[in-house]
């Protein structure tokens with residue numbers, strides 16, 4: 001026996017308790033313990049075996065940290081077959097989340113009981129693989145093909161009541177898993193229940209697998225694991241169990257050896273590591289119950305909505321009662337959405353809009369707030385006025401935050417007598433939907449203020465990323481570079497539409513020009529005007545064709561036209577015929593002879609510019625680790641999750657080859673393509689960005 005599985009006898013029932021915190025992952029010791037436990041129960045002459053999990057959950061799956069390492073026997077498929085084949089009655093009592101290999105172990109037992117709050121699922125496709133211990137063969141036999149295809153290709157977790165309806169579990173009972181499990185085993189013994197090996201159940205009725213495969217593949221937008229899983233379920237219908245298991249293993253190993261698996265597992269662990277900063281170990285955040293929001297426009301209303309939904313009370317400050325009512329209208333609209341999706345009840349809606357939210361037009365209303373977030377017009381003078389007022393009224397120890405997306409947080413902090421209490425909290429629109437939060441740490445920001453920023457992020461269920469102060473912090477700075485790269489390709493001959501198609505085929509939800517239309521072309525216009533006013537480096541290539549679009553009042557979706565024409569609705573965009581002539585005129589004016597670009601070259605240049613700038617951001621310490629950049633792009637800029645993020649992608653592509661491309665392009669444009677010193681260093685040392693993540697952990 002191993003310590004990972006506890007063993008005891010309760011009369012003639014053997015009890016196997018999983019004790020591998022935090023989530024009873026099915027690592028090697030657990031697998032050995034399960035097989036040893038079954039054998040010992042048989043030797044001890046037990047009538048039945050109960051398997052349950054100690055701590056917060058039943059098995060939450062295979063141990064993901066073991067992936068990519070040398071597999072150790074027994075493998076999980078073998079463990080499941082051994083459990084199922086036991087002559088004893090084997091029963092699972094589930095609580096928490098029985099996921100992946102955890103549900104596969106449960107499906108290899110003969111009966112399953114769960115507490116009402118339990119959840120089950122086979123989320124392997126979200127890690128770039130598929131259920132590899134019989135889930136694609138056993139689940140269709142108990143729940144039918146449609147339900148199995150739905151759960152396996154989406155990876156969604158379902159609640160106990162739905163699992164009961166689908167036949168995945170046999171009974172729901174409140175109480176401690178050990179207690180309800182023992183009572184259920186006794187009931188089964190007393191009622192003469194017999195073993196029920198799922199593998200011996202009839203193969204399920206097939207469906208149109210090719211059609212399902214094509215639909216799932218299309219929905220994956222380049223991610224292959226969900227569609228591959230369809231073929232494994234197909235085997236459950238077309239092959240005897242043993243051959244079906246062999247087919248599952250074949251497809252599982254195929255996916256195990258993909259970059260997508262590496263990308264998705266990198267995303268899984270990075271998502272959990274990004275908010276864990278070594279420098280915040282032992283630093284207590286300040287109290288956080290009541291917050292103030294200044295400015296009730298789209299961003300301010302979104303921030304207030306997220307705060308209300310997380311249980312905070314909010315004081316919304318606006319310049320006039322009319323503006324305050326308008327802000328309340330926007331917040332109610334956002335909360336209506338949550339009501340429609342069943343996230344909140346009508347009573348909760350009422351309480352949030354009438355009790356938890358207070359409107360104000362006087363700064364004095366913010367004097368007791370624990371934290372205030374300013375979301376006013378993106379202009380330094382306006383921000384400075386707001387912060388000097390906050391400095392005058394807010395209580396000592398209040399955290400003063402700015403939602404600026406570009407401006408210098410140090411300069412804003414300097415407007416107060418308490419720069420240590422000032423921090424940047426950069427939300428992304430719509431703020432109650434987008435997961436990303438950049439926590440921008442200024443030179444004088446106190447550690448407990450940083451900790452409070454992360455505590456707020458956790459409370460709002462955000463992915464919080466620490467960022468240093470520079471123009472555009474992590475995300476917008478890198479965005480500005482790869483957008484500039486796209487503009488350069490336009491000048492040299494590519495079309496905005498070819499670029500969008502190439503990047504959408506690469507996996508982005510939307511290409512850069514469609515994104516610009518969604519965000520509003522006036523934002524980019526304002527940035528270009530600001531940068532030109534500050535004085536552009538004479539070596540920088542500039543283009544003004546997009547300015548002409550804006551001068552003609554075309555700001556994208558919000559005006560019905562931008563790069564695309566949205567006359568037929570936001571989802572049916574067509575190229576705006578005015579755009580290409582503007583570009584051709586610009587090329588002629590700059591004396592540029594356009595050339596052909598392949599989709600490959602477009603993606604390569606776009607990604608290389610992103611990676612190069614990201615390497616500068618990490619090299620300068622604006623981002624602490626490469627994974628911080630990866631999570632920023634994943635959760636704020638639509639980067640395809642299955643590629644793990646730009647720096648994970650770069651590692652998988654090969655840094656030497658990327659640097660070589662950048663160096664060759666720097667011959668044509670030495671100003672834009674200055675190789676990042678960190679990239680040169682890593683290549684010289686034969687290291688990867690991931691090595692830096694490991695160094696920092």
Ligand code: T1G
Nearest residue numbers: 023025060061062063064065099100101123131132133272
């Ligand atoms: N393996 C290793 N570590 C895991 C893990 C796992 N399966 N699941 C969680 N952790 C770590 C996690 O990194 C974190 O560590 C800590 O546990 C708490 O997690 C053959 C091959 C279970 C719903 O995909 O979805 O089975 O950061 O912060 O919010 O078919 O974790 O503290 O150091 O997420 O309460 C399938 C993955 C595997 C489930 C809990 N299983 N886990 O959420 O806590 S593939 C999954 C989750 C498989 C078989 C195949 C969630 C959770 P640290 P947490 P949480």
